[in-house]
Amino acid sequence: MTAQLDSLGRLRHLLSLETLDRQMIESLLDRADTFLRPGGELPARTSALEGRTVTNLFFEPSTRTRASFELAAKRLGADVLSLDVSTSSRAKGESLLDTIRTLQAMSVDIFVVRDAQAGVPDYIAGLVEPHVSILNAGESHVNHPTQGLLDVLTIRRHKGAFGNLAVAIVGDIQHSRVARSTGQALVTLGVGELRLVAPEGLAPDPAEFPQARFTGLEEGLQDADVVMALRVQKERMAASEIPDAADYFRRFGLTPERMALARDDAIVMHPGPMNRNVEISDVVADCPNSVIEEQVTHGVAVRMAVMEAVMATIHAEATMTPVAAGERR
Numbered sequence: 001m002t003a004q005l006d007s008l009g010r011l012r013h014l015l016s017l018e019t020l021d022r023q024m025i026e027s028l029l030d031r032a033d034t035f036l037r038p039g040g041e042l043p044a045r046t047s048a049l050e051g052r053t054v055t056n057l058f059f060e061p062s063t064r065t066r067a068s069f070e071l072a073a074k075r076l077g078a079d080v081l082s083l084d085v086s087t088s089s090r091a092k093g094e095s096l097l098d099t100i101r102t103l104q105a106m107s108v109d110i111f112v113v114r115d116a117q118a119g120v121p122d123y124i125a126g127l128v129e130p131h132v133s134i135l136n137a138g139e140s141h142v143n144h145p146t147q148g149l150l151d152v153l154t155i156r157r158h159k160g161a162f163g164n165l166a167v168a169i170v171g172d173i174q175h176s177r178v179a180r181s182t183g184q185a186l187v188t189l190g191v192g193e194l195r196l197v198a199p200e201g202l203a204p205d206p207a208e209f210p211q212a213r214f215t216g217l218e219e220g221l222q223d224a225d226v227v228m229a230l231r232v233q234k235e236r237m238a239a240s241e242i243p244d245a246a247d248y249f250r251r252f253g254l255t256p257e258r259m260a261l262a263r264d265d266a267i268v269m270h271p272g273p274m275n276r277n278v279e280i281s282d283v284v285a286d287c288p289n290s291v292i293e294e295q296v297t298h299g300v301a302v303r304m305a306v307m308e309a310v311m312a313t314i315h316a317e318a319t320m321t322p323v324a325a326g327e328r329r
């Protein structure tokens with residue numbers, strides 16, 4: 001994988017949470033915290049990315065992640081280009097490499113990339129010029145690092161330390177990049193217990209999640225401090241594998257009766273988009289313990305923190321004296 005950090009340990013790209021250490025994750029969360037304002041108000045504008053260009057390159061649909069990156073870049077003072085990729089040149093047969101080169105020739109500083117194919121953000125990070133940064137905004141079923149960060153920020157703001165927490169992630173774990181990235185961040189931050197709760201056929205290979213405990217639904221929810229519901233990722237399944245919505249809800253939907261097994265103060269999370277009354281009931285989605293909208297608010301702050309961090313690295317590298325730069329080679 002392309003290195004996410006430079007030789008001094010500074011964030012250069014954000015491709016995956018798997019190899020970020022606790023200190024880096026905490027420093028991004030601390031910075032994101034400073035951007036948050038009461039009442040869900042948007043963060044104050046800064047000029048950290050003034051004169052810079054951020055390009056959203058989404059080859060898979062997105063509502064909140066794309067809007068959130070765009071808002072975050074604008075709050076930092078950047079110019080933002082959000083490409084409608086259904087009409088982009090890649091759809092016309094231009095290679096990904098040529099698309100990137102074309103945009104690079106317009107001085108793009110940060111590419112925010114979402115793709116249905118695993119490996120694409122890493123591939124792009126390996127070929128862009130040294131002053132360009134790649135941020136992974138969702139990669140097949142494998143990585144969604146900014147979602148992982150906003151999830152742990154949300155948990156930290158409600159629950160404080162992670163060591164005593166039981167976090168249950170419930171639903172289609174097998175196809176979920178959120179389960180992977182959020183799970184990785186939780187483990188790095190020392191979560192007490194990570195429970196993966198998937199219906200039959202939607203559980204991943206346990207070897208992929210060595211630090212998690214796989215449980216049935218009731219056991220998984222029992223005394224949980226945090227319950228995160230996941231959408232069934234139909235777009236990653238063959239038509240014959242897609243479960244019937246009503247049947248899924250009956251077997252696995254988060255209902256008030258099931259949530260009663262969790263702790264009274266358990267928070268309810270969902271990365272969105274929600275399929276109400278499939279993986280989560282209306283009542284649970286809208287209950288007082290639901291922090292689903294807060295997750296969205298936190299997404300803007302987290303993405304600001306990440307973009308600010310990579311730009312600071314690029315700026316520091318560009319302004320290094322030639323001697324210092326030479327020493328690093």
Ligand code: ASP
Nearest residue numbers: 138177178231271272273
């Ligand atoms: N929005 C999240 C993602 O892009 C979760 C989902 O789509 O269900 O992975």
